[in-house]
Amino acid sequence: MSGREPEPVERLVEAVLASPSYGRLCTDFVRRVGEKELAKRRRLKEALKATKAKLHQVAGAYQELRPRYALWLEQLRQAHQGGKREDFLATCRQIMGHHASTRERLPILEQFYGTVLAAVTPLHTVLDVACGLNPLALPWMLLAPPDAGEFGRTREYYAYDVDRDLMDFLGQFLALLGVGGEARVEDVTRFRPSQPADLALVLKALPGLERLEPGAARRLLAGLPARYLLVSFPVRSLGGQAKGMAAHYEAQFRKWLDPSQGVVQRWEFATELAFLVSR
Numbered sequence: 001m002s003g004r005e006p007e008p009v010e011r012l013v014e015a016v017l018a019s020p021s022y023g024r025l026c027t028d029f030v031r032r033v034g035e036k037e038l039a040k041r042r043r044l045k046e047a048l049k050a051t052k053a054k055l056h057q058v059a060g061a062y063q064e065l066r067p068r069y070a071l072w073l074e075q076l077r078q079a080h081q082g083g084k085r086e087d088f089l090a091t092c093r094q095i096m097g098h099h100a101s102t103r104e105r106l107p108i109l110e111q112f113y114g115t116v117l118a119a120v121t122p123l124h125t126v127l128d129v130a131c132g133l134n135p136l137a138l139p140w141m142l143l144a145p146p147d148a149g150e151f152g153r154t155r156e157y158y159a160y161d162v163d164r165d166l167m168d169f170l171g172q173f174l175a176l177l178g179v180g181g182e183a184r185v186e187d188v189t190r191f192r193p194s195q196p197a198d199l200a201l202v203l204k205a206l207p208g209l210e211r212l213e214p215g216a217a218r219r220l221l222a223g224l225p226a227r228y229l230l231v232s233f234p235v236r237s238l239g240g241q242a243k244g245m246a247a248h249y250e251a252q253f254r255k256w257l258d259p260s261q262g263v264v265q266r267w268e269f270a271t272e273l274a275f276l277v278s279r
Contacts, residue, residue, distance in 0.1 A: 008044050009035050015048055022055050026162040029187040030055065033212065058162070058208050067098065069169040073176075080176055085139075092136045099133040101204050104234065104271045113140045116267060116276055117199070120228050124155060125181075125197040127226055130188045130205035131159040135170050138177065156181040158195050160188055189213040192223040200226035204234050204272070206256065207249065217256040221277075229261075229277040236271065246273045 006014070012034040017023050022030065030051070037050040072095045079091040093109070096102035105112060117123070121142040128135055135157060143155045158181045159170050170183035188205070189212050202220065209216040221229065233249035246268060253275060257264070262279035 008038055008047075012038065012044060012048050012051060016051060016055070019052070022052065024163050024165045025055065026164070026185045026187050029162045029189070032187060032189065054212065058212060067165065067169075069165055073169060073172055076173060076176060089139055092139060096133050096136050101234075102133045102137065104236075105137070105203075108269045108271055109137060109140055112269060112272065112274070113137065113142065116230060116265075116274055117142050120199065120276070120278075123198045125195070125199075126157045127193050127195065127197045127200040127224065128157065128159045129191070129193070129200065129202050129220065129224070130209065131161050131170070131183075131201070131203075132166075134201065134203055135159045135173060135183070138174075138179065143179075155179050156195075156197075158193065158197070159183040160186045160191060160193070162186070162188060188220075189216045192220075193225060195225065197224075197226040199228045199230060200224040201230050203230070203232045206231065206253070207233065210252075210256075217252075218258075221257050221261065227279055229279075230274065231277065232272050232274040234271070235268070235273050249273060 009031060013027065013031050016030050016034065017025070017027065033054050034047065034051045037047040037054065038044070041047045041050065075091050075095070076088070079088040082088075093106055096106060123141065123143050126138075126141065126143070138157060143157075157174055157179050159167070159174075160183075161167060162185065164185050167183040167185050174181060174183060189209050193200075202224075206217040206220070209220065221231070231253060233245070233253065235246045236243075250266070250273065254264075257277065262277045265276045265278070267274045267276075
C-alpha cells in the first residue's frame with residue numbers, strides 16, 4: 001500500500017530543489033515563496049514556473065555564471081599566505097566582481113566604507129543580512145584589531161543569506177581571516193538575528209525582500225539588534241537606468257523606518273544611496 005501523495009507545496013519545493021539553479025537555496029525560503037505562488041494559481045506547473053521566476057529575481061539575477069567557490073577560496077588562501085595585503089585586496093575585489101551588487105560598489109568601495117563608517121569605528125561585531133558576496137569587503141570595513149577594545153572584545157562577523165554554497169564559502173573566508181562569528185543559511189524575509197552588534201548591514205536588499213514579503217522591510221529594520229544600521233539602495237537598475245530610483249527608494253526607506261529608531265544620515269554615491277541610522 002503506497003503512502004499518501006505529497007502536498008502540492010512539498011512537490012513544488014522538491015521540484016525547485018532538484019533544479020541545478022536553485023538546489024542550493026534555503027528550503028524554508030523556497031517553501032515560503034512557493035506557498036504564495038500556489039495560492040495565486042490553480043496548476044502546480046504554473047506555480048512552479050512563477051516560483052522559479054521569483055527566486056531568480058532574488059538569488060539568480062545577480063550572478064553572471066555559476067559561482068566557482070572552490071577556486072575562489074583557493075585564490076584567497078594563496079593571496080593570504082603570500083603576505084601582501086594589496087594582493088589579498090585585489091583578489092577580494094576580483095571575486096566581488098562576479099556578483100552584480102558588489103560589482104557596482106567596487107568603484108566606490110574605499111569611499112563608501114571610509115565615509116559612512118568613519119564616525120562609528122572601531123567596529124567589533126557586524127551583522128550582514130542578505131549579504132551576497134559583501135563579506136569579502138570586510139578588509140575595508142575598519143573593524144577593530146584582534147583582541148582590541150573594551151574587555152578584550154574580539155572581531156565577529158555574522159553573515160546571513162539563502163544560499164547554502166555561498167554560506168559555506170563565506171564561513172571559510174571568515175576562518176581564513178581569523179574573524180569570529182558565522183555564515184548561516186536563513187530565510188531572510190522572516191529571520192531576526194538575536195546576536196547584538198555594533199553595526200548591521202542591509203545593503204541593496206530591502207526592495208527585493210519587500211516584493212517577496214510585504215512588511216518584511218519594516219520588520220527587519222525594527223528587529224535588528226545593532227547600535228548602527230547601514231542601509232543602502234541602488235541608484236540604477238541592473239540595466240543601467242536611473243529612473244528616479246534614488247528619490248523613490250529614499251521615500252520608501254523613510255516610510256519603512258520608525259522615526260523613533262534613531263538619527264539618520266544620508267549619502268548619495270555614484271552607484272549607491274546609503275543611510276546610517278544611529279540608535
